[in-house]
Amino acid sequence: MLYSTSRQMNSIALFVCLSVITVAGCSAEKSDNIPELLIPVTGTVQLDGEPLGGTAVKFLPYGDTKGKGGYAITDSAGNFEAKDYSMAEGxxxxxxxxTFSKIAMPDGNPIPEGQTAADVGALEILPPHLTSVNPDNMKYMLTVESEPISIDYELNSKR
Structure with missing residues (x-):
């Protein structure tokens, strides 16, 4: 059972990762167009005190920030390592x-193995204040300078 759950989480993570890459207009292969300077960004994500596995973490450029941003997928313990859209680390x-996104069954269970989100009516299970950019509430901002960053996001399902 644990193996099956782990495989389901990996399937979800792969689906979210491929969706993010497709939306960004990039291929799933490592690009030759890797930015000159990438800074490692790692951390954890928890929701209401519990690890949030199988979740996409998106880093969206803000203000004068150049580049396309980055993304990460959390493992079952909520750990992540950010990547540039070229698939390079950092x-x-x-x-x-x-922002954060977790696609699952309406009851919160993982998408069944061999199924896609569209096949089973899976949907975003995180509340809108975590999934969308809101100029009135820029709670989750990250400044990346020249040193590696480790950050822990302790999310709350309530606003």
Whole structure:
């Protein structure tokens, strides 16, 4: 059972990762167009005190920040390592608005193995204040300079 759950989480993570890459207009292969300077960004994500596995973490450029931003997928313990959209580890220096996304069954269970989100009516299970950029509430901002960053996001399902 644990193996099956782990495989389901990996399937979800792969689906979210491929969706993010497709939306960004990039291929799933490592690009030759890797930015000159990428800074390692690692951390954890928890929701209401519990690790939030199988979740996409998106780093969206803010203000004058150049580049495309980055993304990460959390493992079952909520750990992540950010990547640039070229698939290289790290993200460019700058200021980022950070959003979170978790696609699952309406009851919160993982998408069944061999199924896609569309097949089973899976949907975003995180509340809108975590999934969208809101100029009135820029709670999850990250400034990346020249040193590696480790950050822990302790999310609350309530606003």
């Amino acid at each position: 993200i460019e220096p700058g200021v980022y608005n950070v």
